[in-house]
Amino acid sequence: MLKAYDTFLQAIVHAKSASENGGSEAYRYECAHCGEEVRLAAVGSKSMVAHFRHRIGNNNVDCEKYLGQHVAIGLDSRSQRIRNIRAEFYFDSNSETFLLSLCFNEDEINMYEDASAKFELSVSTQSQAFCTLAINKINCMPDIPILIPINCFSYDYFLSNTLDNTKKRYTFFKKDDSPIFFKILGNDSEYRAKLVCSTILYTNVPYFVVTDNNSLLRTNHLPNEIEISYKLNFETMNRSFTGQVITIKNKTSDIESLLSSWGYQIETSESLTLLWPPAAQIGEVSVVCSNEAFLFSSFKLKPHGNINISSMDITEIGSDISNISIHSKVKILRKNVEFIIDKQKIHPVYHKALPLEETFARTYKVQGNGSCYLFNRSGTTLIGDGSLVSLTPKSLIRRYDSGYLSEIIYPLQQNELSGAKLLNDLLAHYKRTESFSSKFFTNFELSATALKYIEECAKTGVINSAAKRFIEEGQL
Numbered sequence: 001m002l003k004a005y006d007t008f009l010q011a012i013v014h015a016k017s018a019s020e021n022g023g024s025e026a027y028r029y030e031c032a033h034c035g036e037e038v039r040l041a042a043v044g045s046k047s048m049v050a051h052f053r054h055r056i057g058n059n060n061v062d063c064e065k066y067l068g069q070h071v072a073i074g075l076d077s078r079s080q081r082i083r084n085i086r087a088e089f090y091f092d093s094n095s096e097t098f099l100l101s102l103c104f105n106e107d108e109i110n111m112y113e114d115a116s117a118k119f120e121l122s123v124s125t126q127s128q129a130f131c132t133l134a135i136n137k138i139n140c141m142p143d144i145p146i147l148i149p150i151n152c153f154s155y156d157y158f159l160s161n162t163l164d165n166t167k168k169r170y171t172f173f174k175k176d177d178s179p180i181f182f183k184i185l186g187n188d189s190e191y192r193a194k195l196v197c198s199t200i201l202y203t204n205v206p207y208f209v210v211t212d213n214n215s216l217l218r219t220n221h222l223p224n225e226i227e228i229s230y231k232l233n234f235e236t237m238n239r240s241f242t243g244q245v246i247t248i249k250n251k252t253s254d255i256e257s258l259l260s261s262w263g264y265q266i267e268t269s270e271s272l273t274l275l276w277p278p279a280a281q282i283g284e285v286s287v288v289c290s291n292e293a294f295l296f297s298s299f300k301l302k303p304h305g306n307i308n309i310s311s312m313d314i315t316e317i318g319s320d321i322s323n324i325s326i327h328s329k330v331k332i333l334r335k336n337v338e339f340i341i342d343k344q345k346i347h348p349v350y351h352k353a354l355p356l357e358e359t360f361a362r363t364y365k366v367q368g369n370g371s372c373y374l375f376n377r378s379g380t381t382l383i384g385d386g387s388l389v390s391l392t393p394k395s396l397i398r399r400y401d402s403g404y405l406s407e408i409i410y411p412l413q414q415n416e417l418s419g420a421k422l423l424n425d426l427l428a429h430y431k432r433t434e435s436f437s438s439k440f441f442t443n444f445e446l447s448a449t450a451l452k453y454i455e456e457c458a459k460t461g462v463i464n465s466a467a468k469r470f471i472e473e474g475q476l
Contacts, residue, residue: 001063004029004038004052007086008338009308009331017305019043019050021334027087027170027197034063037168087159087170089195090147091182091208091243096234098172099147099192100157104135106142113137118162123154125167135161143329145283153237178262179211183336184245185284201259202269202336203248210243222246223254269336272297275321279341286341288326293341295322299334306334357407364389364409370401419449422476423467430466441471450476 006013008028018029018040029038029052037055042048054063090099102119104112112135120129130152133139140146150157155175158167172195174180182193184206193208201207206229222228230245248255251266259266275294279286294317295301301322303311313325324330332339365388366372372383376395383389389397391411399407417425436457446454450471457463470476 001031001033001038001052002049003032005032005035006308008333009304009306011304011308013304015040015050015052017302018052021302021306027168031063036063087168088145089150089170089172091193091195091210092147093189093191093193093208095149096232097236098150100131100150101145101147102133102140103143103145104140109135109137109140109142112161112163115163120160120162121148121150122158122160122167123152123156125158129160151237153239173212174263177211179209181264182208182210184208186281199263200265200267200335201248202267203251204269205336206245206247208243208245210241212239212241223252223258225250225252225255267335270298270334272299272332272334272337272339274339274341280344284338284340285329286339287344288341289344290326291343292323292325293330295324295332296320297322297332297334297337299337301332307332354404354406356405358410359407360410360412361391362412364391364397370399370406372397372399419447419476422470423449423453426466426470426476427464430464432465433462434465434468436461436463440468444471445474446471447476 002015003012004015004018005011006018006029012032013029027037029040030036031038031052031054038052039055040050041053042050086103088101090101091097092099100121117135119133119135121131122129131148131150133146133148153173155171155173157170157172159170160167172180181196181201183196184191184193186192191208196207225248227247227249228244229247232243232245234241234243248266251268255266273296274286275296277288277290277293279288281287297320299306301307301314301324303309303314307314307324308331309324309327313327315323317323326341326343329340329342332341366383366385368385374381374383374389374395374397376392383397391397391409393411393413395411397409398405399409438454438458441454444450453467453476454463454471467476
């Protein structure tokens with residue numbers, strides 16, 4: 001069959017496009033007719049076109065005789081079998097444990113909850129589940145991954161739900177004890193890394209490599225092109241493991257030979273960068289407040305090949321810059337690049353404004369459970385409970401209750417003095433005097449208060465220096 005449903009892009013894709021974009025991951029493609037898993041075949045063949053095939057015993061007899069009308073398959077087709085739960089495995093550096101990630105949309109949660117369905121994880125088709133979780137609104141949120149610690153070691157894990165007896169197999173550790181690779185997400189020292197399900201690795205991509213056989217990861221066995229940035233010995237699942245954070249800088253014959261012995265290949269990596277708008281990172285999703293985005297990519301965006309939108313929603317601005325329209329969640333997958341961008345849903349906000357109290361005081365004593373901050377020319381200071389603070393001009397106190405501003409305390413302003421009161425205040429607090437000269441005030445317009453004071457100064461022969469300046473400036 002030439003088309004299949006891509007569970008990563010959540011769209012129908014052509015086998016040729018899938019083969020060109022490095023889509024060799026296990027569990028990625030499903031038959032658009034029956035919903036069973038299919039794989040890419042004849043990739044790189046000169047005698048046969050790339051196509052999808054069922055695995056042996058996986059409905060292959062019936063479905064591979066099916067031709068169907070491909071035009072009738074919509075781009076939003078989904079698997080017809082509800083048992084196909086999308087699962088991924090992670091390593092968490094904080095807890096030093098392996099995790100299983102499950103993700104459901106709102107419709108799936110409602111469907112499973114109505115049927116009282118439970119997810120089950122076991123180590124074989126015959127064994128009892130060692131982990132069970134009800135799929136409902138209590139345990140699951142739409143489009144938010146559920147992370148479940150795995151505390152039981154197995155080379156394979158089998159995932160199912162109580163609505164279907166079929167158990168889906170996921171290979172995890174390797175029976176030959178060769179290492180497994182996890183792709184590190186983000187650039188932080190504390191990280192989460194996703195299990196690489198394909199056999200292809202890429203240059204200049206940080207990986208967390210894990211084995212329970214220390215000899216395989218001895219430093220002197222690794223070529224110089226492998227950069228080791230961190231080593232870790234940890235225990236989980238009642239077993240000891242060795243892990244290293246590595247980056248493969250170049251593709252060489254030594255690298256190819258080593259990775260081949262572990263069952264992997266190496267290819268040159270691709271790159272993609274969101275240029276605009278700014279985005280909030282929520283899990284693996286870049287969330288923007290816009291209907292469009294500008295992307296820089298080292299590869300061409302191919303509708304329903306490596307991106308899950310139509311050609312009408314992609315505008316090429318240059319050889320490596322594209323403008324895409326965002327109507328719903330956009331997914332881009334090309335070799336090592338896994339990028340998801342979504343538009344933020346804006347909901348109307350209904351709120352009741354909290355009352356804000358404004359008071360005036362010369363001094364303020366901090367009391368109660370709230371937090372008080374003094375703002376003045378020196379900056380901001382947290383004031384402890386019971387503190388008595390004097391409020392000076394150009395200072396104020398803000399009080400916060402449960403993080404919300406509830407009160408502002410301003411300095412109590414003194415009434416401005418004038419006339420005789422101002423003169424008396426100057427004479428009381430400023431004692432410097434100087435010789436009096438009546439000629440100095442010849443060209444001034446004098447108020448009644450100033451004129452009376454000058455007459456007194458003429459008798460004493462001295463004048464208050466501050467009062468003289470205030471008369472000169474017309475303030476008295």
